[in-house]
Amino acid sequence: MSVAISIEGLTKRFGAVTAVDDLTFEVAPGRVTGFLGPNGSGKTTTLRMVLGLIAPTAGRAMIGGRPYREISRPMRLVGAALEASSFHPGRTGLGHLQTLAPQTGVSTARCHQVLDFVGLATAGDRRVGGYSTGMRQRLALAAALLGDPQVIVLDEPANGLDPQGIVWLRELLRSLAYEGRTVLVSSHVLAEVRSTVDDVVVIGGGRLIRASTLADFESLAERAVGVRTPAADAFAQLAAERGWMVSRGPGGFRVDAQDCATVGAAAFAAGIELHQLTDIGADLESVFLRLTTSPDAPTGHLAPQIAAATGPGPHTEPEGHR
Numbered sequence: 001m002s003v004a005i006s007i008e009g010l011t012k013r014f015g016a017v018t019a020v021d022d023l024t025f026e027v028a029p030g031r032v033t034g035f036l037g038p039n040g041s042g043k044t045t046t047l048r049m050v051l052g053l054i055a056p057t058a059g060r061a062m063i064g065g066r067p068y069r070e071i072s073r074p075m076r077l078v079g080a081a082l083e084a085s086s087f088h089p090g091r092t093g094l095g096h097l098q099t100l101a102p103q104t105g106v107s108t109a110r111c112h113q114v115l116d117f118v119g120l121a122t123a124g125d126r127r128v129g130g131y132s133t134g135m136r137q138r139l140a141l142a143a144a145l146l147g148d149p150q151v152i153v154l155d156e157p158a159n160g161l162d163p164q165g166i167v168w169l170r171e172l173l174r175s176l177a178y179e180g181r182t183v184l185v186s187s188h189v190l191a192e193v194r195s196t197v198d199d200v201v202v203i204g205g206g207r208l209i210r211a212s213t214l215a216d217f218e219s220l221a222e223r224a225v226g227v228r229t230p231a232a233d234a235f236a237q238l239a240a241e242r243g244w245m246v247s248r249g250p251g252g253f254r255v256d257a258q259d260c261a262t263v264g265a266a267a268f269a270a271g272i273e274l275h276q277l278t279d280i281g282a283d284l285e286s287v288f289l290r291l292t293t294s295p296d297a298p299t300g301h302l303a304p305q306i307a308a309a310t311g312p313g314p315h316t317e318p319e320g321h322r
């Protein structure tokens with residue numbers, strides 16, 4: 001059985017705050033999908049709507065074609081860990097799982113099995129109040145896996161894990177996807193999930209910036225072109241018209257996610273004299289940061305920035321942020 005998550009026009013407003021703004025994307029079975037965006041970009045709110053914990057203002061989130069609230073025995077289909085801290089501190093790890101077992105329809109033997117699986121076999125009879133953050137993350141994961149679900153939704157699961165824990169988590173998520181499960185995992189750090197995910201959904205300010213394979217995201221984002229021109233204003237205008245993501249520094253322009261041929265041909269067609277056109281690799285992390293911090297990042301492709309400044313500034317910074 002393969003079960004996809006479909007998000008269609010999903011929107012959530014809290015009073016004047018639009019936390020999630022018209023999001024549309026698919027999460028495919030058999031793959032790990034990274035749900036990426038900076039703090040406050042709307043990841044948790046989106047996941048809460050996927051899990052039927054809050055109602056959307058508009059749009060819908062479907063799991064296997066149905067909203068979460070319409071799934072019978074949802075914990076057998078969807079396993080989720082949203083907040084590792086929401087445990088009763090007086091309960092033991094095993095006790096926590098045992099409280100979930102009846103609604104999940106599993107036995108105590110299964111509770112022991114998942115505790116063992118997440119590396120908490122010997123800590124199962126200790127109170128959760130004494131657990132480290134990493135142990136709580138493991139327990140949250142155990143709870144998510146209790147019903148042997150086809151879909152796994154995890155909110156920042158690497159928080160609090162040590163380096164060995166992060167490697168362990170990566171292998172676990174990869175093996176769950178390998179078994180054909182649908183794995184959606186949020187993070188605000190691209191580097192944290194880069195070696196784990198197949199696909200990325202990047203959001204900023206509640207809006208979709210890009211949904212693609214990681215490979216496509218990297219190949220687009222890692223290209224950049226350096227440009228020197230005496231016709232700076234005309235080039236800035238051209239970049240704005242083309243929707244290029246442009247930074248401007250003392251040495252000239254930097255055009256992210258483009259190649260020399262495209263930029264050179266466009267400049268030639270516009271009659272703009274160029275003195276230098278160079279391929280420069282972009283740092284994926286800084287591109288990710290720029291994409292996700294732009295308030296005007298549009299949907300569906302690498303965010304074009306408006307090149308509006310008229311003279312070279314002292315620092316290289318995205319034009320759209322001025």
Ligand SMILES: Nc1ncnc2c1ncn2[C@@H]1O[C@H](COP(=O)(O)OP(=O)(O)OP(=O)(O)O)[C@@H](O)[C@H]1O
Pocket residue numbers: 014017018019037038039040041042043044045046188
């Ligand atoms: N219950 C609520 N009432 C009012 N505003 C809220 C509520 N929940 C979230 N928000 C706001 O919605 C926006 C998105 O928050 P959300 O927690 O979804 O972001 P996030 O990407 O998960 O952030 P983080 O990485 O810090 O967990 C924020 O501006 C937040 O303050």
